[in-house]
Amino acid sequence: MSTHKSNLWCVMKECNYNVTEKRHFFMFPKECDRWLQWIHASGRFDLQVMGPEYAHRNYRLCHLHFEEKWYKIGKCRASLLPNAVPTIFFGRK
Numbered sequence: 001m002s003t004h005k006s007n008l009w010c011v012m013k014e015c016n017y018n019v020t021e022k023r024h025f026f027m028f029p030k031e032c033d034r035w036l037q038w039i040h041a042s043g044r045f046d047l048q049v050m051g052p053e054y055a056h057r058n059y060r061l062c063h064l065h066f067e068e069k070w071y072k073i074g075k076c077r078a079s080l081l082p083n084a085v086p087t088i089f090f091g092r093k
Helices: 013-018 032-042 045-050 052-058
Strands: 026-029 060-062 071-073 077-082
Touching: 032 052, 032 077, 060 071
Parallel strands: none
Antiparallel strands: 026 060, 071 077
16 A cells, blocks of 8 residues: 655655655555564664554655565555565665
């Protein structure tokens, strides 16, 4: 599920400051294994204490952190493949 409402923010700090184009946002997965993959891939280990359910309700990653093969953007919404893991991060060393 995704949305492109302007009041949503990507959980990656670098993304919010460097990107001004329209973005589609994806909720963190509820499933613990996939959620942990997103946490480790993004380097946002601080989100681990929140748990998968809380992260799913409150945190998003935008489509710019996923390779194009992992999502489709339609007229009304974007969809993410179930096994997608974010791999693109800005300003990371």
